Structure formats: C-alpha cells, structure tokens
Amino acid sequence: MYDVLVVGSANADLTVRVARRPGAGETVLGTDLMESAGGKGANQAAAAARIGGRTALLARVGGDAYGELLLAAQRAAGTDVAPVIVDEHARTGTAMIIVDPDGDNSIVVSPGANAALTPDDVAAAKGVIAASAVVSLQLEIPLETVRAAAAAAEEAGTRVVLNPSPAPEDLDRELLAVADPLVVNEHEARALSGRADGTPTDWAAALRERGARSVVVTLGGDGALVLDDSGTTAVPGVRVEAVDTTGAGDAFTGALATRLAGGATLPEAARFAVRVGAAAVTKPGAQPSYPTAEELAQLPQLP
Template identity: 75%
Template sequence: MSDAGSGGMRTYDVLVIGSANADLTVRVDRRPGAGETVHGTDLVESAGGKGANQAAAAARLGARTALLARVGDDAYGELLLAAQREAGTEVRHVLVEGGARTGTALIVVGPDGDNSIVVSPGANDRLTPDDVTSARETVAASAVLSLQLEVPPATVRAAVAVARETGTRVVLNPSPTPDRLDPELLAAADPLVVNEHEARQLSGLTDGTPAEWARALRDRGARSVVVTLGGDGALALDHADAKPVTVPGTPVKAVDTTGAGDAFTGALAVRLAAGTPLAAAARFAVRVGAASVTKAGAQPSYPTLAELPPAPGLSA
C-alpha cells in the first residue's frame, strides 16, 4: 500500500469521482453536414463516461481503483457496473438511483478514427456535494483523486475541498472545458491535464506553443500541467523550478480515438499514485493512450500492462 499524506496507509491507489455514461456509437464513412442524413454501421452500446473511463483504465493496469459516481437503476446502469467489475474497479461507492436515467453519450466515429460526441448527463447531474462529503473516508484512503467536469461544478469543488483536507493528490481533467476555470480547482490541480485546444483556451493565449500554454496555466495557479498532443505524445511541466519535458508519441494505426484522453489520464494517475515523477508518468500514459486507439470503443479498448506498445524516447 502507498503511504498516506496524513501519515496513514492508503486503501486505494486511485479514486475517481465523476461521470458514468452508456456510449452509443455508430461509425460513418463521412460525417453529415447540416440537414444531411448519412448511413452508418449498426449501433454499438458500451460503457463510457469520463469518470468511469478513467477508473476502468486505472484498474485494468492493476491499480487499486475505486469509482464514486451515480447511475440510474436501468439497463445502462447495469452495463456500467458490469464493465467496472470486469476491469477490476471497486464499485461499492457507485450510487444507484431509483427512477433515474443513466447518462448517455451519442458518438459518431469517422473513417479517420476521430469522433463527435453529444452527452445527455442523466444521473450524472444528481451526483451532489453531499455524496462527496459522505465519502470523505474513501477520499482519505486514496493516494490520488481523479476529477473531470461532467458532473455538477459544486460537486467537483466539494471533492477538491475534501482532498485538500485529507492530503490526497488531485489530478484534474477540465473537460468539458469551461470558459473560465474556477481558481480553486486550478490551484488544486497536480497536474492539470488538458489537450491542445483546452490548453489554449484556458491559458488565455490565442496562439503560442504547448510549452507556453503550460507555463501560462502554471502561472495562473496550477501546481503542474500536462498537455496531451494526440499522436504526437504529451508535454509535462512540473512545479515552479521545472522545465517542460516533451514525451514523443507512440506510432500506431488509429481505429477509434474515443476515450483515449481518459485512458491517458487514468494511466497518469496510476503512476503518480506510485510516486513516479510527472514526466515519467506522462511517458507511461502516452503508451496507454496509444494502445487504446488501436481498438474500437472507450473502455473495451483499454490495455493491460501486457498489451502496451514499447516505450518512446524522452527528450527535454
């Protein structure tokens, strides 16, 4: 077990508080324009949601992982719980709400593997600050808390407050991206995990480089920053005295990029929980993210340690 920041022992390596959605995916030869109808493949139903994805990714890599989320007592809720159990996630903290509809994501995947997604939050919108404060002992028992923004903002703020009290490290993936990130959330992020679009938007810089966006975000209050660069890898910027470190991408043939960012974030949290330095943790996460795009779907594509591609080189 990992040592707790408060001097005790941690039960979990990674606790994820966030969303759980059923992914309804269809593949198309090309995306439709406005007012246009195109034919697609048969609809595929699978487990998703940024929170549930990150938990599944961490658990499949062998980390002691728990998920705090809210689902409905419907067929999609059962689908999500079964997928987490299969991945190895502790699901006793997942709240099942009678009469509620489980969150749903409608995903269109193009021939290049890129996707467009519309999310109907359902039960995710009912995950409350009280749910989080009631789970204080679980947060305290976790080395790393992974957060996203697919549940109500007040719930995320409550999670940050509990993590601060318990000495639990916070990994924050601010997606969907707000126009302005709450300074309290930014100050808790260690690291803030953003893609290029999110980094540019939240940094306030209309142009520039990933390194410049990362510095701007750290200057605005983030403890550390990781910018994901898709197939080009990632950039890691640690605490104030550190320089940006570029992690090259791992060449793979992309089949479906759905959930790749969540695979990256879950893997990053796993290595940070083990005490791995940020740049080395990002290097590992790049490999996990690359492996995830070689198969269809989000959680069904997440690799075990044995399924990872070789590690790329590391350069400053």
C-alpha cells in the same frame, strides 16, 4: 486502501461509425449501433484498474439496463464500485458518438444521473477520499460537486489530478490551485490559458501562472508536454494506426494517476500514460479498448 479514486461521470456510449460525418440538415447511413460503457469518470477508473491500479469509482447511475452495463464493465476491469450510487429515479447518462474513417469522433452527452451527483455524496465518501493516494476529477458532473471533491482531497492530503473536460469558458482559481497536475488537450489548453496563439509550452506556462501546481498538455500522436517544478519535459508519442480515438484522453489520465499514486515523477508518469493512450486508439470504443499491463508490453518502448 486505493491508488486512485475517480469522482466523475458514468455514461452508456452509443456509437455509430460513418463514411463521413453529416453536415447540417443531412442524413448519412452508419454501421450497426454499438453499446458500450463510457463516461469520463468511468473511463478513467477502468483504465486505471485494467493496468493494475487499486481503483474505486464515485459516480451515479440510473436503475436501468445501462446502469447495469456500466457497473458490470467496472467490475470486469477490476474497479471497486462500492461507492457508486444507483439512483432508481434517474436515467443513466448516455453519450451519442459518431466516428469517421480516420478514427475522429463527434460526441453529444445527455448527463442523466450524472447531474444528480452532489456535494453531499462527496461528503459521505470522505473516508474513501482520505484512503486514496490520488483523486481524479473531470467536469461531466456538477461543478459544485467537483469543487467539493477537490476540497475534501486537499483536506485529506490526497493528490488531485484534474482533467477540465468538457472545457468551461473559464476555470476558477479554487480548482486550479489544487490541480497537480492539470491535464488538458491542445484545444483545452489554448482555451483555458487565454492564448489563441502560441505553443503547448506557452499554454502550459500560462496555466501554471494562473495557479495550477503542474500541467500536462496531451498532444495526441505527438505525445505530451509536462510542466512542473523540475521544468518542461517533452514526452514523445508512440506511432500507431488509429482506429477510434474515443476515450483515449481518459486512458491517458487514468494511467497517469495510477503511476503518480505509485510514486513516479510527473514526467515518468506521462511517459507511461502516452503508451496507454496510444494502445487505446488501436481498438474501437472507450473502455473496451483499454489495455492490460500485458497488452501494453507489446507496444514499442519510448526512446
């Protein structure tokens, strides 16, 4: 029924661009506030849907204007929002984002309705999980809900893509054991592997030794590193002029999950996902920057 079911967060992104990020106790002027759809779960769903994946989202939003904004954005991307729960008694999650001239960002998230997504919500969606080729998970919702979704996917024989972001101090073996792959950026890979030094290859190997079935380390403009049963594969990056890196990792993960659902190997899926992530940083915002298949075709092919 679905290529990808994303179980995760949905936030309204409130973005301001600044000449430089303020220090402690400092005030700087920024541009006009831009309101757009975001949240790691909703971002991954939108990225998967925009490139043609049959995608559904299980999330909670509030019964407010931001909730309507998020639902409208998912529908526009092509996501099935039937599993989304509208909580009339909660405020929709929000993310406050500051972007500097280099496109780098600082983000503060207020979870709102995301914090109320429960294991019972997952249990009610077991049929949707079983009807999906891949379930994509992140950590902007309660950990017990992530565990419940991972367990339901494992029971149904549905592949789990786990992006442990925001990175916890430690990731339990129960979740690592179902991650196929575990998708981490360099900071997350270093922290979760327990190795302050080393290389992406070292971090990926350490994470696989800790229980992950396979690992993808995203490297920004330098591409990605993949470790699975076939060995280690370095995927080159696509050189583009970065405008805003917000949500680029989610674009990568959504694209990766979509290609895996279609039967691609992990290295093949990562090569495709690198191009989607590169396209995403060339425009401002998270979901508004995600490419369609037609827009992606305009990017240079990887060597």
